Amino acid sequence: MADRLNDTTRIAKPATRPLRVYAFDPSAGRYVGNEMIVPVQFEELKPGPVGERFGVVDYDATEKVYYGSIDLEDPRIIMRDGLDPSESDPRFHQQMVYAVASETLQRFEVALGRRVHWARFEKRNREGDTGARDTAYAARTILFLFPHAMAEANAFYSRDAQGILFGYFRASSTNPGNNLPGQTVYTCLSHDIIAHETTHAILDGIRSYFTEPTNVDVPAFHEAFADLSALFCHFSHPEVLLDTLQKTGGRLYDVMLPAESPVEGGKPLLQSQIAQVNPLAQLAIQFGDASGMNRGLRQMLGTPPYSNDINTLVEPHDRGAILVAAVFDAYFTTYTRRTSDLFRIYRAGGGTQSPIDLPQVLAVRLANEAVQTAEEFFTICARAIDYCPPVDITFGDFLRALLTAHTDLYPSDSDGVRNAIMQGFRLRGIVPTDATSLSEESICWPQVIPGSLPPVEGLLFGDPNGLTDSEKNTNGNILRAYAKANATQLGFSADHGTIEAPSFHPMFRIGPQGNLIIDMVVELVETRIEGDEYIGPYPFRSGVTLLIWQNFEQRGERVAPEIHYVIPKHRSAFREERQRNHFAIMPRTGRYDERGNLPKNKDHRPTVAEIESAWKMDFGLIDAGL
Numbered sequence: 001m002a003d004r005l006n007d008t009t010r011i012a013k014p015a016t017r018p019l020r021v022y023a024f025d026p027s028a029g030r031y032v033g034n035e036m037i038v039p040v041q042f043e044e045l046k047p048g049p050v051g052e053r054f055g056v057v058d059y060d061a062t063e064k065v066y067y068g069s070i071d072l073e074d075p076r077i078i079m080r081d082g083l084d085p086s087e088s089d090p091r092f093h094q095q096m097v098y099a100v101a102s103e104t105l106q107r108f109e110v111a112l113g114r115r116v117h118w119a120r121f122e123k124r125n126r127e128g129d130t131g132a133r134d135t136a137y138a139a140r141t142i143l144f145l146f147p148h149a150m151a152e153a154n155a156f157y158s159r160d161a162q163g164i165l166f167g168y169f170r171a172s173s174t175n176p177g178n179n180l181p182g183q184t185v186y187t188c189l190s191h192d193i194i195a196h197e198t199t200h201a202i203l204d205g206i207r208s209y210f211t212e213p214t215n216v217d218v219p220a221f222h223e224a225f226a227d228l229s230a231l232f233c234h235f236s237h238p239e240v241l242l243d244t245l246q247k248t249g250g251r252l253y254d255v256m257l258p259a260e261s262p263v264e265g266g267k268p269l270l271q272s273q274i275a276q277v278n279p280l281a282q283l284a285i286q287f288g289d290a291s292g293m294n295r296g297l298r299q300m301l302g303t304p305p306y307s308n309d310i311n312t313l314v315e316p317h318d319r320g321a322i323l324v325a326a327v328f329d330a331y332f333t334t335y336t337r338r339t340s341d342l343f344r345i346y347r348a349g350g351g352t353q354s355p356i357d358l359p360q361v362l363a364v365r366l367a368n369e370a371v372q373t374a375e376e377f378f379t380i381c382a383r384a385i386d387y388c389p390p391v392d393i394t395f396g397d398f399l400r401a402l403l404t405a406h407t408d409l410y411p412s413d414s415d416g417v418r419n420a421i422m423q424g425f426r427l428r429g430i431v432p433t434d435a436t437s438l439s440e441e442s443i444c445w446p447q448v449i450p451g452s453l454p455p456v457e458g459l460l461f462g463d464p465n466g467l468t469d470s471e472k473n474t475n476g477n478i479l480r481a482y483a484k485a486n487a488t489q490l491g492f493s494a495d496h497g498t499i500e501a502p503s504f505h506p507m508f509r510i511g512p513q514g515n516l517i518i519d520m521v522v523e524l525v526e527t528r529i530e531g532d533e534y535i536g537p538y539p540f541r542s543g544v545t546l547l548i549w550q551n552f553e554q555r556g557e558r559v560a561p562e563i564h565y566v567i568p569k570h571r572s573a574f575r576e577e578r579q580r581n582h583f584a585i586m587p588r589t590g591r592y593d594e595r596g597n598l599p600k601n602k603d604h605r606p607t608v609a610e611i612e613s614a615w616k617m618d619f620g621l622i623d624a625g626l
Helices: 090-112 191-206 217-236 238-248 285-290 316-348 360-387 395-409 417-426 469-485 573-584 608-618
Strands: 016-022 035-041 054-056 121-124 135-138 143-151 155-158 163-170 184-186 499-510 516-530 538-549 562-569
Touching: 016 090, 035 090, 054 090, 090 143, 090 163, 090 191, 090 217, 090 360, 155 191, 163 191, 184 285, 191 217, 191 360, 217 238, 217 316, 217 360, 217 395, 238 360, 316 360, 316 395, 316 417, 360 395, 360 538, 395 417, 395 562, 469 499, 469 516, 538 573
Parallel strands: 054 143, 143 163
Antiparallel strands: 016 035, 121 135, 155 163, 163 184, 499 516, 516 538, 538 562
16 A cells, blocks of 8 residues: 555646747736736756757847756745746746747647657768768757857747747847846847747748748748738737727727827827727737837738738848738737627617617627637638648638638638638738639639549558657658659649659648548658759759648448548749749849758857767757767
8 A cells, every 4th residue: 555655656746837938028017917827738847948849049149158057946936836937047038948838839839739849950970981972861959059059139930940049139228118228138038039939940840842042921920920820829828818908998909008098188198098009909019119110020910901011021030020910910800800799798788879888798709719729720821721722822812721621620611711811811912813703612622533543542641749760761752752653743844853852740620510530641742953054053843732631431341541632832933934034133142952951050059060060069969979
């Protein structure tokens, strides 16, 4: 009996680990729930913290210093739900990047219904007797987070560094916003920036060729998708959401919150008479303030309807804002439709037409609708990636993917979500180039006509935790052989080269009848090296995304999987000219080598050598060759 009482293996592990973070950033102080607790999926951690998916390496390449690591297994820290938010304690900075990055990854894995894998990285073996190096690509299980990587007003995901590098900088001395003039601002303390950069890493893991700037939309899409992820996360902050709903009278889309006190005689005289920015609508407020912008770095309502920006803006962040505005136009339109009956009931009971301060009960109901609608839109945005072509993505491609993903997940669209999406994109000039009309039937990707493609015999679907190495090897061989045998039917040219299957993964969803539907999302890509003496070599890729559905058993037999969607991006004269022109104007530092790979370590700090040194210093548990 005593042995059984002392057997700790019988005690179930907790499902989550609560950790304290800033809901926005330090500039918001303790205002309306800015200090919050996020429930991170529980795992046993080594100091860093270092877990299965993330490892925090606190090396400062500017100061050449390594900060001591936090131990989240320390009982004193566990009992407090992590360290209290602090701008001055590097250990809290480590806690925050781990917590928010983990939270972001969890949201994607829930939305996608599967485990997300990081991008493959180039792993070079040691030189042999001939002095040559063998190059291979290996899967990466851990993403490194560098809270104080460099003294720079920047943060970025780097596939070469196998992680996310966060900078720190001095606020403007003349226009610092809510910061002290010249104070140090840490990008690793911005919830938005961490979520944004983690999304870059997630998207790179799902679609590795979306980092190749083959047209003006590609880098803009990466930025827009990361912004969408960070902004939709705002709707998981209940206290801020309720406060904003009450102050705006339910109009979550208002850029500014009304002042607490009325202004008499022109300019405000008290701080309570100054209108505040809507925290839900802005991204990275402290960073923007500290840079002298007097607002957040970006906002969800950046491009008005009927704007010509789609024809003039080329900078990735500015162009990406067009896509963000289109999605949030559809979101707020849907939210307004779903809450209109609540406002009618409110007005029937004596409420005003344009309320300034909503009753608590009504605000709670509106908040529930706002959260559920945000979760639906985030899920659709995440799932839409599986419905995009594997290369050379455009905003129009993403629109088609959004509508197709929504149709598959929610066949009945009683609230007109798909129409709201189409109109939000149309009003900003985003339309598919190959659609015949502005209708759901025309814009959604067409399903493959039954029997027009042979089934994919022997494909293994695994489970939501992923495929085993043996299953991956089996599927890789099957898919490459299928692509070779059916290349022309899949849209490849008769003289095609080698067709690779760079990624394939199962996707799980619940059908309209409550049944489990299992798909295999497959990328098939052909690469040819092009260019000339002036432009230099560059890869020209074409390919298809296949959605292969696992059929239900019939009469006790498993029916071979069938292809239901072929989403193409094939070679054409238009693509050839567009890509050639794009690479012709690229700076030579961004040119590809003779194998079609981008040069390494361009504008990335710290260097890989410095990072490997930091790993070896205190993280012997991590293979520096990962």
